[in-house]
Every structure is written in C-alpha cells, then in structure tokens.
Amino acid sequence: MVAMGNTMHADFALVQRAKAQDRAAFNEIVLRYKSKVYNYIYRQVESAADAEDLTQETFVRAYLSINSFQSRASLNTWLFRIATNLCIDQGRKEKRTRSFLAPRPKEEDNSIEQDVPDSSFDPQELALNTELGVKLEAALRALPEKLRTVILLYDIEGLSYEEISAILDCPLGTIKSRIFNARSAMRDKLAPYLQSSV
Amino acid sequence: MNILNTKPIANCNNAETLLPQFVDGELSARDAWQLEKHLANCRDCSLKVEQLKLTIDLLHDTARLDTNDNFMAKLHARLDDIDASASDTRTNTPRPSLREIITGYTRVLHVPGVPIGVAIGAVAVLMVALIPGLKTTPATQTTAKPDSHISTVVEAQLAQTAADPLGDAAADQLVVHPDSAVQDSYNP
Numbered sequence: 001m002v003a004m005g006n007t008m009h010a011d012f013a014l015v016q017r018a019k020a021q022d023r024a025a026f027n028e029i030v031l032r033y034k035s036k037v038y039n040y041i042y043r044q045v046e047s048a049a050d051a052e053d054l055t056q057e058t059f060v061r062a063y064l065s066i067n068s069f070q071s072r073a074s075l076n077t078w079l080f081r082i083a084t085n086l087c088i089d090q091g092r093k094e095k096r097t098r099s100f101l102a103p104r105p106k107e108e109d110n111s112i113e114q115d116v117p118d119s120s121f122d123p124q125e126l127a128l129n130t131e132l133g134v135k136l137e138a139a140l141r142a143l144p145e146k147l148r149t150v151i152l153l154y155d156i157e158g159l160s161y162e163e164i165s166a167i168l169d170c171p172l173g174t175i176k177s178r179i180f181n182a183r184s185a186m187r188d189k190l191a192p193y194l195q196s197s198v
Numbered sequence: 199m200n201i202l203n204t205k206p207i208a209n210c211n212n213a214e215t216l217l218p219q220f221v222d223g224e225l226s227a228r229d230a231w232q233l234e235k236h237l238a239n240c241r242d243c244s245l246k247v248e249q250l251k252l253t254i255d256l257l258h259d260t261a262r263l264d265t266n267d268n269f270m271a272k273l274h275a276r277l278d279d280i281d282a283s284a285s286d287t288r289t290n291t292p293r294p295s296l297r298e299i300i301t302g303y304t305r306v307l308h309v310p311g312v313p314i315g316v317a318i319g320a321v322a323v324l325m326v327a328l329i330p331g332l333k334t335t336p337a338t339q340t341t342a343k344p345d346s347h348i349s350t351v352v353e354a355q356l357a358q359t360a361a362d363p364l365g366d367a368a369a370d371q372l373v374v375h376p377d378s379a380v381q382d383s384y385n386p
Contacts, residue, residue, distance in 0.1 A: 155257035
C-alpha cells in the first residue's frame, strides 16, 4: 500500500512536469508504463505489430491530452482507459475487415486444440512452460471481449476492482461478476491441461 | 457470533456463489468454514476450486512481453513532429488587426459590418427626431416655477392679441395649456 502511494506521488509529480512541457518527465512516464500497456494491448489485438502501433498511439494521445488529465484518477487508470478505447476501436475495424474476408469461428467457441494434458504442470514453472503458455494465450483470445478485458486488467495487470470500474465505466458488481465468469471460462478451457492434486 | 447456528451449505449451487470471494480470500471466516466443510464432502466442487486456483496462478504468472527496441525512438520522432507542427502553427499565424477582429465578429454573427453601423446611426437619428421627450429642453423652462411660467404665457398671449385683435391665436394657445390659470379665466 505504501509502495502504491509512493508510485502515485511520483506519478503526480511527473504529470505536473509533463504538463509544463517537460519532455523528460513524459519520457519517464512512458518508460514506467509502456510494458504494462503493451502487454494489455498485445492480448487484445490480433498481431504484435498492431499492439506496437496501438501502444504508440496510447502514449501519443496521452501526450496530446496530458493537460486535461485530472489527478483524481491514477495515471495507471487513465492510460489503461485510453488503451481500452483504442482496442475497442481496433476490434470494430477488425470485425469489419473480417466480414469482407472468410468467416471465422465465434469468440465463444472452445476452439483450443484438444491435446494430451500436460502432466508436468507446476505453477512455479508456468512462465517457462511454453506449451501451456500457448494454451493460455489461445484461451484468453477465445474469451468474449468484455470478459477478456476484465481478466487482463485484474489477473494479469493487477488493477483493483475500483480501477477497472473507472476504466470501463461499469458498476463494481458488474466488474466482479465478469471477473468470476472470465475465470470460470478460462478454467473450463484449460481444465484438460491442469494437473490437479484432488 | 454463534458458529454452531450457521446454516450448512446445502448444495453445489450455493457453494458456487461463494467461490469468487473464497479464491480471493475475501470470504468471512464463518462462510469460509462452511464452504470448506462442503468441499471436504464434495469432490466435484473441490476439483472446481482447485482448478480455479491453478488457473488464477497461471494468469498471474503469464509471460511478460515488451515493446521493440526502437519503440522509444519512434515515439519521440512522432512527438517531435507534433511539437514542430504546433510551433509552426503558432509562429505562422500573424497577429490580427482591429479591422480583422471586427470583421471576425461580424462574420460570426453573420451580418455585414458597415451596413449594421449605418442602420444603428439611422435609428438613433430617428429616435431623436420623432420622440419629443428626447429633445433637449432649455434649463430655464424645466427649472422655472409654475407662476413665472403662467405669467410668461399670459404676456405672450396679450402681445399676440395686441398684434392681431381679430385672430384666435390666443385661444389656441390656451387649449395647449388646459391646466393653466389663463384657461380658467377664458372658460369660467
């Protein structure tokens, strides 16, 4: 909690300097948040190139509108809100493009390949387990957009219910419910690969 | 709180509603105890909870990615372009003259500047010409006492009557001042 307070204090100081046309301060903001924003966007769009472009666009928009940023919200929340809006726009564009091309399976489909379950599952080794990582990424992309957004923000980027509620402009109860539904959907998709002790 | 009076979790649906808070450790001690009792006797629910926890662990340990090495260079190039175009806009815009400011306002109002000035002047002249109250009156007339006013009018009428004994100009003058002392003497 103290660390979060310090981060917010440091962010506030950086924003004040950035508002006074201090490019070095804005540079510092980008360095702090580009990885978080990129990871979030990467799992929302179809290609790494799109993710890179949208991350750039997020910070360009932040640069252009830094003077309108109200310090009531955290910088983290504000940047994720910009990124979320860009992802929604991108999703609409992709949907329009897809409608001209070959039909694709619906988002809700359980389209993960049904491989043999990985018996060597170990939570400590998850990041290194490439096969399971691929299954996880596929399961995330197969989620409906609303569920994917909340699970990315809550379980992967570590935002609070309140922050997500502010980003998506949704009631807290809706956010909690979506997170549970998203987790349950992920569990159902990954169940064949999860080695349980029960 | 009497823990012995708490209702047991009757079925798996009730257990399911408590799972989100249970896996996040946000369930009250009493509800957590009740749920754990249910899980001890229900293999299906127990498996669900276990898999849910593993899924959450998996999500928390997701591989972290980062942008390309040239990300910052590209971003700064874009920001430089934005700053340069903003600066060009500022320096290339000359300061507007007074005439341009007035023209600008009249354009905003969708009226031509010169005709509206002429129209305002004409209205002012007409008001002065047509409304008697707006005419400037001599200070002596407005500040003079009623008695002196009456005597002045009577003197003027007498002088007119002397000049034109057969005319009725004096009577006309009296009708103009119905409340004056002269009228009383003319129509007793």
